Amino acid sequence: MSTxxxxxxxxxxxxAIEIHEETEALEGxxxxxSRYPDNARGLKTSADGFVLIxxxxxxxxxxxxxxxxRKWLMVAIIAYIAALADYTGGTAIITVIPQSNExxxxxxxxQRAVVGNLFTIGxxxxxxxxxxxxxxxxxxxxxxxxxxxxxxxxxxAATSFNSYLAGRIINGFxxxxxxxxxxxxxxxLFFFHEHPRVINYIEFSxxxxxxxxxxxxxxxxxxxxxxxxxxxxxxxxxTGWFLVFFLDETLFDRTxxxxxxxxxxxxxxxxxxxxxxxxxxxxxxxxxxxxAISKLPVLMILIYYFLNFAWVIGVxxxxxxxxxxxxxxxxxxxxxxxxxxxxxxxxxxxxxxxLHDAVGSFYMRRHVGRLDPEARLIxxxxxxxxxxxxLIALGFSFQHQWHYMVIAVFAATQCxxxxxxxxxxxxxxxxxxPEGSGEVSAWITASRNWAGFMATYIQIEWVTQLGPAKVLxxxxxxxxxxxxxxxxxxxxxxxxxxxxxxxxxGAGKQSPSNTGLQSA
Numbered sequence: 362m363s364t365x366x367x368x369x370x371x372x373x374x375x376x377a378i379e380i381h382e383e384t385e386a387l388e389g390x391x392x393x394x395s396r397y398p399d400n401a402r403g404l405k406t407s408a409d410g411f412v413l414i415x416x417x418x419x420x421x422x423x424x425x426x427x428x429x430x431r432k433w434l435m436v437a438i439i440a441y442i443a444a445l446a447d448y449t450g451g452t453a454i455i456t457v458i459p460q461s462n463e464x465x466x467x468x469x470x471x472q473r474a475v476v477g478n479l480f481t482i483g484x485x486x487x488x489x490x491x492x493x494x495x496x497x498x499x500x501x502x503x504x505x506x507x508x509x510x511x512x513x514x515x516x517x518a519a520t521s522f523n524s525y526l527a528g529r530i531i532n533g534f535x536x537x538x539x540x541x542x543x544x545x546x547x548x549x550l551f552f553f554h555e556h557p558r559v560i561n562y563i564e565f566s567x568x569x570x571x572x573x574x575x576x577x578x579x580x581x582x583x584x585x586x587x588x589x590x591x592x593x594x595x596x597x598x599x600t601g602w603f604l605v606f607f608l609d610e611t612l613f614d615r616t617x618x619x620x621x622x623x624x625x626x627x628x629x630x631x632x633x634x635x636x637x638x639x640x641x642x643x644x645x646x647x648x649x650x651x652x653a654i655s656k657l658p659v660l661m662i663l664i665y666y667f668l669n670f671a672w673v674i675g676v677x678x679x680x681x682x683x684x685x686x687x688x689x690x691x692x693x694x695x696x697x698x699x700x701x702x703x704x705x706x707x708x709x710x711x712x713x714x715x716l717h718d719a720v721g722s723f724y725m726r727r728h729v730g731r732l733d734p735e736a737r738l739i740x741x742x743x744x745x746x747x748x749x750x751x752l753i754a755l756g757f758s759f760q761h762q763w764h765y766m767v768i769a770v771f772a773a774t775q776c777x778x779x780x781x782x783x784x785x786x787x788x789x790x791x792x793x794x795p796e797g798s799g800e801v802s803a804w805i806t807a808s809r810n811w812a813g814f815m816a817t818y819i820q821i822e823w824v825t826q827l828g829p830a831k832v833l834x835x836x837x838x839x840x841x842x843x844x845x846x847x848x849x850x851x852x853x854x855x856x857x858x859x860x861x862x863x864x865x866x867g868a869g870k871q872s873p874s875n876t877g878l879q880s881a
Contacts, residue, residue, distance in 0.1 A: 380404065382415045382553075382795050383863045387855075389731035390414060390792070392554050396730040407552065414553040415615075415795075422622055424549050424611040432550045435611075436559060438604045439546050440566035442506060443539030445601055446482050447567065449513065449594045451574020453478060453529060454678050455695065456587040458685065463587075464522045468682065469821060471522065474529040475678060476817050481533030483810030486541015486803030487650045488534075493542055493799060495638070495646045498549070499610040500631035505538035506605055510598045512536070517591035536598075537806060540567055544791050544802030549611035556791055557717040557737070561784045565710035568780050571677055572702020579681075579696030610634070649866050653800035656864065657857050658793055661846045662786050663808040668843040669745065672752055672836040673779045674813030675820040676772060677702070682821070683829075688765055698769060705773030709780025716740055717784060734792035735854045738847050741785045745844050747778035749837045756833030759824075783809075793854075797864040 385391070392411040394401035405413045417425035424432075453475045461471045485505075493501045512532035519525035543563050551559050578590040610628040614637065623633035653659055684690040684698060717740065724736035754771040757763070790801040824832050850857075 380412070380414055380416050385414055385553075386734065386793055386795055387859055387863065389728070389733045389855075390553055391731055393725070393730040407554070411552075411554045418615060422613065423615075424613055425552065427550070435546065435550065435608055436562060438601075438608055439539050439543060440563045441539075441604060442502070442601045443537075443543055443563060444566040444570035444573075445509070445594075445598055446485075446533070446536040446540050447570040448574040448597065449516075449532065449536060449591070450475065450478050450482065451571040451677075452578045452590045452594055453516075453574075454681055455575045455578040455582055455692065456590055457682075458692075459582060459587040460522070460525070466522060472678075472817065472821075474522075474526045476814055477526060477530040478533040479674070479810050479814040479817060481530050482537045482540070483807040483814065485534050485537035486806040489538050489541040490545060490799035490803045491647045491649060493545065493612070494649065495641055495643050496631050497610050497612050497628065497634035498542065498546065499605075499608055499628055500634065502538050502542070502608065503602075503605050503629055505535045506598070506602045508535040509538075510595065510602050513591060513595040513598045517588050517595055537810075539601075541803045541806045542799055543567070544787060544805075545799030546611060548791060548795060548798035549613065553792070553795075557721065557784065557788045558714065560787045560791070561710060561713045561717060564783045564787060565706060565780065568709070568776070568783055569703065569706040571674070572699055572706065572776070575677075575681065576696055576699035576703065579692045579694075579699060583691065583693040583696065645866065649797070649864075650800050650803060652864050652866060653794070653797045654804055656794065656861055658850060658854050659790060659801055659804060661850055662790055663804055665843045665846045666782070666786055666805065667808045667812040668839050669748055669782060669812075670779060670809045671812035671816040672833070672840065673748075673775055674809075675816030675836070676752075676755060676775065676833075678813070678817045679820050679824070680768075680772065683759055684765065684768075687759070687762055690765075698765065701769040701773040702776050705776025706780050708773075709777040712777070713740075713781050713784050716781070717788065732792075733855055734789050734858075735851050737785050737789035737792060738851055738854075741782050741847055742844065744778045744781035744785070745840060745847075748775060748782070749841045751775035751778065752833045752837035752840065756830040756837075759829035759833075761830075793858055794864050796866070800864070 391397070392414060394404070394406055394410065394412055397404065397412065401412050405416055407413055413425075415425070417423050420426070457468050457471045457475070460466075461468045464471070489501060489505065509532065512528055512535060515528035516525060516532060519528055544560070547556060547559050547563070577593070578587075581587075581590050581593065606629070609625070610622070610633070612634065621633075622628065627633040654663070680698075681690075681695050684695060690698065717737070720740050721732055721736055724739070725732050751771045751774045755768060755775070758768045758771065787802070787805060790805070791798055794801055820832075
């Protein structure tokens with residue numbers, strides 16, 4: 362028996378024993394028990410009183426039922442592994458100068474390794490989520506992390522630029538297993554109302570890493586050879602490889618929960634997951650990212666993020682060169698300067714820790730207890746304005762050689778803004794398409810790194826031709842113009858999602874993969 366509430370959740374029918382997560386995504390999420398018949402009797406709720414979406418199954422095999430301690434340990438490990446990709450990429454930014462001296466090449470030539478690494482980091486996630494959907498999260502993470510360790514050794518031991526370039530490109534293709542698949546782990550382990558806070562922790566690690574790499578490597582290079590920068594990367598990658606053994610398989614078929622999990626070794630090696638291969642198609646799993654990007658909200662968010670993050674990476678990858686040439690910074694000076702990234706990202710994480718949930722709660726109070734995914738975008742407006750103002754100030758700072766502390770302040774402000782934006786768009790796309798958590802995560806990673814690839818490729822020559830003030834002013838204008846995409850999504854995003862429907866993977870069957878059909 363069902364009871365409709367036209368004033369509270371029209372036109373969706375609320376049923377006390379059933380929640381379809383994909384329907385919630387299209388019509389708006391309701392997590393307040395008082396908005397359901399009989400105060401959501403028969404539905405499972407959290408300790409703090411929220412209706413759980415999706416409803417967990419009555420089995421310990423369901424990752425949603427795992428203990429908070431176990432979940433957060435896995436989040437910490439994924440966050441660490443995710444940070445390694447851009448940490449090693451950031452290390453390569455600082456080693457450009459000593460490498461150009463050792464191999465008698467221009468800095469622009471050596472920086473091609475940075476550019477190539479950024480491109481393959483972006484591509485990595487698209488393969489990770491496809492393979493993880495077929496072979497399982499755990500064995501794919503283990504394999505990719507193993508190859509990453511080898512390519513870090515390769516980068517440290519390279520005796521020529523061509524060898525180093527090849528090592529960096531291959532490293533990028535395997536080092537982003539944590540970044541590209543971050544949201545699929547979040548979706549597997551946590552309920553809807555927990556997503557923004559968990560995402561904020563993981564994205565803090567990811568956004569911090571490209572600043573932490575140059576910071577630490579600057580001090581290393583100032584006292585020893587650049588190779589030790591990559592030996593440190595190797596040590597960190599080996600630590601990540603060891604931590605994989607504390608993860609577990611979270612890929613869980615909610616339509617066939619009776620399939621046994623098997624031993625841990627069988628899950629790590631993919632033997633247990635192989636028992637379900639007959640029910641899957643490897644070709645279809647590789648088609649899932651294409652289905653995801655065919656959704657207009659996904660495509661528009663990716664374009665918006667590309668047009669914002671490009672200039673963040675552009676500043677980060679070239680600021681060391683500018684400070685060395687214009688201000689006479691030593692490598693040790695650069696190490697101290699890169700604390701701006703730590704400060705900016707930390708403040709962005711701290712603000713987001715409270716703001717993302719606060720904005721969601723405010724929206725629900727104004728919309729009769731319903732939270733539409735578009736509510737996640739509200740906070741991106743002031744954050745984007747902060748990014749614009751930071752770029753303008755940085756352009757004038759470099760153009761007129763203002764004090765380097767002015768540069769540090771506005772570079773930190775830029776980090777603050779992009780941290781807020783990154784968590785918001787991840788939460789938005791995960792709310793819109795919970796069935797495509799891995800796919801939207803991979804595309805966000807691709808957008809972020811391909812934006813950096815483009816900016817790094819054009820930044821130095823562009824600034825040389827027009828000057829920093831004009832170039833960064835143009836970039837600020839592009840950033841501001843990208844807000845039009847968010848305005849459009851705010852006004853018409855829900856209609857577009859309802860018109861296009863959810864992501865239908867496989868043969869297009871309406872699978873109730875995230876329904877909790879547990880009777881009271």
